[in-house]
Amino acid sequence: MRVRVDGQEKSALPGQTVAGVLLAGGRVSWRTTRNGDRPRGVFCGIGVCFDCLVVVNGVPDVRACQRVVADGDEIRTQLGAELPGSAS
Amino acid sequence: MNRVVVVGAGPAGMAAARAAAATGVEVVLVDSAQGLGGQYHRRAPESLGGNEIPPIPGVRHLAATTVWALEPVPGGHRLHLRTGPADAPGRQATVLDTAALVLATGAYDRALPFPGWDLPGVFTAGAAQALAKGQKVAVGSRVLLAGTGPFLLPVAESLIGVGARVLGVLEANIPVGGWLRDPLALLAGRAKAAELARYVTMLARHRVPFRPRTTVIAAHGTDRVTEVTTARLTADWRVRPGSERRVPVDAVCVGFGFTPQLELAVAAGCRLAGEFVEVNEAQATSVAGVFAAGEITGIGGADLSEAEGVLAGLAAARLLGGQGETPRRAIAAVRAGRRFAAALDRAHPVRAGWQSWLAEDTLICRCEEVDYGALCRAVRDRDAIGVRSLKLVSRVGLGACQGRTCGRNAADLVGGLDPAGLARRPIAAPVRLGELATTPVHPNERDTS
Amino acid sequence: MVVSVAYSDVVVVGAGVVGAACAEALSAAGSTVTVLDRGAPASGTTAAGEGNILVSDKGPGAELELARASRSRWPELLAELREELGPALADVEWEPKGGVVVATSAESAAPLAEFAAAQRAVGVDARQVTPAEAAELEPHLTPRVVTAVHYPEDAQLQPVLAATTLLAAVRHRGGQVRAGVAALGVERGANGAVSGVRTSEGVLPCGAVVNACGPWAGAFAEAAGAPIAVLPRRGMVLVTGPLPKTVWHKVYDADYVGAVTSGEAGVQTSTVIESTGAGTVLIGSSRQLVGLDETMRVEVLRELARKAVALFPVLAGVPVLRAYGGFRPYAPDHLPVIGADPRLPGLWHATGHEGAGIGLAAATGRLIAELVTGRPTHVDAEPFRVDRPGVLL
Ligand SMILES: Cc1cc2nc3c(=O)[nH]c(=O)nc-3n(C[C@H](O)[C@H](O)[C@H](O)COP(=O)(O)OP(=O)(O)OC[C@H]3O[C@@H](n4cnc5c(N)ncnc54)[C@H](O)[C@@H]3O)c2cc1C
Ligand SMILES: Cc1cc2nc3c(=O)[nH]c(=O)nc-3n(C[C@H](O)[C@H](O)[C@H](O)COP(=O)(O)OP(=O)(O)OC[C@H]3O[C@@H](n4cnc5c(N)ncnc54)[C@H](O)[C@@H]3O)c2cc1C
Ligand code: FES
Numbered sequence: 001m002r003v004r005v006d007g008q009e010k011s012a013l014p015g016q017t018v019a020g021v022l023l024a025g026g027r028v029s030w031r032t033t034r035n036g037d038r039p040r041g042v043f044c045g046i047g048v049c050f051d052c053l054v055v056v057n058g059v060p061d062v063r064a065c066q067r068v069v070a071d072g073d074e075i076r077t078q079l080g081a082e083l084p085g086s087a088s
Numbered sequence: 089m090n091r092v093v094v095v096g097a098g099p100a101g102m103a104a105a106r107a108a109a110a111t112g113v114e115v116v117l118v119d120s121a122q123g124l125g126g127q128y129h130r131r132a133p134e135s136l137g138g139n140e141i142p143p144i145p146g147v148r149h150l151a152a153t154t155v156w157a158l159e160p161v162p163g164g165h166r167l168h169l170r171t172g173p174a175d176a177p178g179r180q181a182t183v184l185d186t187a188a189l190v191l192a193t194g195a196y197d198r199a200l201p202f203p204g205w206d207l208p209g210v211f212t213a214g215a216a217q218a219l220a221k222g223q224k225v226a227v228g229s230r231v232l233l234a235g236t237g238p239f240l241l242p243v244a245e246s247l248i249g250v251g252a253r254v255l256g257v258l259e260a261n262i263p264v265g266g267w268l269r270d271p272l273a274l275l276a277g278r279a280k281a282a283e284l285a286r287y288v289t290m291l292a293r294h295r296v297p298f299r300p301r302t303t304v305i306a307a308h309g310t311d312r313v314t315e316v317t318t319a320r321l322t323a324d325w326r327v328r329p330g331s332e333r334r335v336p337v338d339a340v341c342v343g344f345g346f347t348p349q350l351e352l353a354v355a356a357g358c359r360l361a362g363e364f365v366e367v368n369e370a371q372a373t374s375v376a377g378v379f380a381a382g383e384i385t386g387i388g389g390a391d392l393s394e395a396e397g398v399l400a401g402l403a404a405a406r407l408l409g410g411q412g413e414t415p416r417r418a419i420a421a422v423r424a425g426r427r428f429a430a431a432l433d434r435a436h437p438v439r440a441g442w443q444s445w446l447a448e449d450t451l452i453c454r455c456e457e458v459d460y461g462a463l464c465r466a467v468r469d470r471d472a473i474g475v476r477s478l479k480l481v482s483r484v485g486l487g488a489c490q491g492r493t494c495g496r497n498a499a500d501l502v503g504g505l506d507p508a509g510l511a512r513r514p515i516a517a518p519v520r521l522g523e524l525a526t527t528p529v530h531p532n533e534r535d536t537s
Numbered sequence: 538m539v540v541s542v543a544y545s546d547v548v549v550v551g552a553g554v555v556g557a558a559c560a561e562a563l564s565a566a567g568s569t570v571t572v573l574d575r576g577a578p579a580s581g582t583t584a585a586g587e588g589n590i591l592v593s594d595k596g597p598g599a600e601l602e603l604a605r606a607s608r609s610r611w612p613e614l615l616a617e618l619r620e621e622l623g624p625a626l627a628d629v630e631w632e633p634k635g636g637v638v639v640a641t642s643a644e645s646a647a648p649l650a651e652f653a654a655a656q657r658a659v660g661v662d663a664r665q666v667t668p669a670e671a672a673e674l675e676p677h678l679t680p681r682v683v684t685a686v687h688y689p690e691d692a693q694l695q696p697v698l699a700a701t702t703l704l705a706a707v708r709h710r711g712g713q714v715r716a717g718v719a720a721l722g723v724e725r726g727a728n729g730a731v732s733g734v735r736t737s738e739g740v741l742p743c744g745a746v747v748n749a750c751g752p753w754a755g756a757f758a759e760a761a762g763a764p765i766a767v768l769p770r771r772g773m774v775l776v777t778g779p780l781p782k783t784v785w786h787k788v789y790d791a792d793y794v795g796a797v798t799s800g801e802a803g804v805q806t807s808t809v810i811e812s813t814g815a816g817t818v819l820i821g822s823s824r825q826l827v828g829l830d831e832t833m834r835v836e837v838l839r840e841l842a843r844k845a846v847a848l849f850p851v852l853a854g855v856p857v858l859r860a861y862g863g864f865r866p867y868a869p870d871h872l873p874v875i876g877a878d879p880r881l882p883g884l885w886h887a888t889g890h891e892g893a894g895i896g897l898a899a900a901t902g903r904l905i906a907e908l909v910t911g912r913p914t915h916v917d918a919e920p921f922r923v924d925r926p927g928v929l930l
Contacts, residue, residue: 157833157835157838159832159833159834159835160832166835168835175856177853177854355833456815465625469625469626469705470626470698470701470702470704470705471577471578471701471704471705471714471716472577472579472697472701473577473578473716474576474577474578474579474580474584474716475577475580476577476579476580476584476585476697477577477578477579477580477584477697477701480579480584480695480696480697480698481697481698481701483815486815486817486859487779487858488778488856488858490858490859513859514833514859514860514861515838515857515858515859515860518778518856518857518858519856519857520853520854520855520856520857521775521777521820521842521845521846521852521853521854521855521856521857522842522846522852522853522854524775524838524839524842524857525839525842525843525845525846525853527839
């Protein structure tokens with residue numbers, strides 16, 4: 001499977017989560033907080049903490065550790081609070 | 089209505105579903121994950137060399153299905169479900185009514201705040217475990233584990249298994265074998281003792297140092313963790329002056345026990361006993377037709393969860409006329425497991441000294457970026473000492489995780505906050521507003537009557 | 538346990554926004570005040586309110602007059618408190634952002650225009666705007682707007698901050714705020730008047746008691762031996778995740794006006810949409826007569842969501858993080874109850890503000906202080922008197 005991460009093509013395997021793909025590729029953060037602009041990535045790994053939020057196919061606030069990738073997914077960094085459908 | 093519905097497909101939920109199905113009643117097992125197993129039995133997908141847990145005979149498993157709300161209806165409860173990719177808009181909406189509900193929603197790691205704990209590269213121990221087991225990735229290559237309780241040991245093993253170098257396991261309490269001195273617990277936990285011995289051997293083989301009364305008190309780095317400060321602790325977890333050491337790492341994993349995942353139990357109105365769901369010997373909660381099993385009733389490991397699941401599943405099935413033999417083994421296992429759990433709890437408490445690790449600007453609430461100073465001001469200047477007023481004054485717990493991460497710690501810092509109030513999340517998992525606006529379908533109209 | 542026997546001129550029972558406002562005004566007038574709450578301060582209905590300070594939803598009449606008085610009092614009061622307490626403690630996220638009421642059908646357009654005209658006649662700033670002007674005020678608004686009215690006077694604050702700021706002022710002036718103390722009844726002196734409040738921690742001697750128990754005001758009044766009719770009306774609010782600024786005013790559907798004054802059972806929703814200082818959007822609220830039943834009903838939330846998405850289609854993809862609810866305290870005739878209890882000298886009521894207690898608190902506090910200290914009132918207190926039909930039991 002192919003996905004794009006911040007514009008770059010990456011290969012992915014069925015059953016991998018977005019976090020799995022990103023961490024395997026050496027990324028530890030893919031979101032910034034809306035007040036302090038702090039970088040964040042996985043913290044709890046099981047869908048509880050909502051730190052790993054990412055934009056998938058134009059939809060923000062997707063938990064990367066819970067979302068299983070699909071072929072062609074467009075994944076990008078989430079910058080603070082975003083409105084669905086808006087370009088970053 | 090005339091079916092057993094089990095929420096959570098971990099050791100407790102799977103056992104409940106299996107036990108209920110064995111009596112011949114209709115059983116539906118719901119879990120937000122793709123596969124069965126929950127935390128303990130988490131498997132990697134086939135593409136990464138894993139093998140799925142086979143389906144349970146007689147049980148309809150609704151995978152990738154989240155229960156986002158629960159409400160009472162005449163004769164039972166109604167679950168509101170969303171099926172589809174996590175957090176995607178437009179997942180399928182269904183409702184499921186049941187007169188016999190088993191809640192087995194498990195628990196998640198408790199992380200204590202310390203300066204720098206919000207840097208990328210700081211994980212919970214469970215995250216490292218879930219990523220190693222489920223995704224075959226190591227959260228770092230030089231990893232330090234810190235916290236309290238025997239759970240740190242399987243995490244060390246998994247990390248080593250996916251190629252990480254574990255620099256050490258730091259246990260804030262006395263050595264992990266401490267609870268073995270409790271004769272009752274030893275009796276109860278013979279299998280556990282063997283498991284523990286295996287881990288100790290494993291650590292030795294990989295030359296992983298195990299340090300008691302030690303922890304990580306700060307993480308350093310600009311956009312990710314590059315170093316941590318470790319320190320020796322006093323009996324109540326204050327830092328021993330002069331014991332601080334800097335250790336270069338690329339990941340640190342912390343776990344200070346577990347917090348139960350209570351929102352559905354609270355929505356159902358189940359009474360709590362302390363932090364956990366109160367159950368009787370048949371795993372019945374205070375609410376008729378609602379049973380609870382596994383770590384929402386107390387932290388005691390997978391075996392205890394499974395045994396409780398057997399009891400809960402059977403009790404739920406009996407409510408619908410299912411017949412089954414008295415599960416003597418499970419009853420004995422629950423009894424022994426609870427003793428063991430109590431001993432574990434005594435040996436690995438979270439001690440108040442952690443509060444001294446905090447700096448004024450240490451975040452307490454990661455989502456809303458509320459620091460310790462702001463929390464203290466809310467209490468001191470505005471008398472924000474109730475759950476609702478504390479949240480609305482300081483914004484602690486009002487963010488995306490709805491206090492799952494910070495609630496417990498805020499409760500310790502402020503004192504006197506109601507645990508049920510902290511776990512009240514009528515929306516148990518986020519739904520998109522447009523999803524909420526659409527009408528769900530009743531999958532089995534004929535038998536929801 | 539040390540029982541506090543210090544005498545207070547006034548004991549205010551209930552530390553919600555109404556009790557806090559009464560206590561603030563009384564202490565400003567020189568009274569020594571003790572505020573009691575059986576729970577934590579500002580954790581009752583006040584913590585469930587949205588913080589709308591509205592003139593737009595009220596037709597000509599007594600409540601509109603109180604609302605207008607309160608709308609002008611709030612910023613004045615906050616400025617005074619900023620002087621007294623400093624900016625941090627006086628911060629209540631006050632936003633005079635204005636309201637926009639829209640009609641999305643021909644049926645609701647005419648009543649809205651009529652309603653606004655009646656309000657204008659009594660001095661409310663209600664500006665009828667075209668759909669194009671509405672779109673300029675609210676760029677994400679549905680294109681289905683038929684007509685709209687802009688109310689520049691509508692404002693917003695954060696109710697828990699407001700209540701805790703008022704209570705901080707009371708403490709600053711030497712008053713006491715006691716959490717976790719329940720009022721169980723009143724003591725009467727030889728002349729039959731109130732001489733103290735019986736509490737879970739003993740008797741507090743005082744000269745007067747203000748019943749500001751919100752939806753529980755009926756229960757306290759009864760315990761005091763002077764029952765009044767105050768009923769609860771359930772309300773739920775949805776909160777989205779934080780967003781970049783998407784909604785600029787308080788925006789609501791014209792059908793709100795109908796819901797406020799209706800006494801029917803069952804569920805009604807009317808959607809007021811507004812963003813908060815924290816970036817979340819509040820969508821509220823429903824009105825349901827279910828007694829003090831706290832059970833969350835998904836159907837109620839669904840109705841709120843439907844209406845919100847209809848007004849702001851862009852919100853469809855936004856996550857809903859939480860839902861919360863409370864009980865609006867109302868009197869059978871839907872007017873606040875503010876004044877002396879004719880049966881029991883020294884007992885005062887300040888309750889029944891229904892869905893507007895936050896907005897009305899500033900004027901209510903002032904009015905109670907004026908009445909208790911025997912000064913001329915700044916608004917006509919007559920319509921809110923306790924001995925009106927249906928209120929005295
Ligand atoms: C991340 C993590 C990893 C762990 N790994 C190990 C380990 O390797 N070894 C070990 O001994 N112990 C481990 N534990 C401890 C472990 O939690 C327990 O021993 C055991 O798994 C508890 O079983 P349970 O059935 O109570 O709950 P869990 O196994 O936690 O299962 C609960 C299930 O409920 C589901 N669920 C919860 N809420 C909802 C909802 N609203 N809708 C749908 N589904 C829902 C979850 O998806 C989950 O699958 C781990 C704990 C955590 C948090
Ligand atoms: C969903 C919803 C949305 C709303 N939105 C708005 C809005 O936008 N704008 C607006 O103006 N209003 C709004 N309201 C209405 C507003 O919240 C109420 O009118 C207002 O908060 C009432 O305040 P109160 O101080 O009278 O009551 P409360 O805040 O309920 O305070 C009463 C206090 O009395 C205490 N108490 C009760 N009995 C006793 C006793 N015997 N002894 C000691 N203490 C006692 C309680 O613990 C409580 O803290 C809304 C209400 C709801 C439910
Ligand atoms: S890492 Fe916590 S929700 Fe994904």
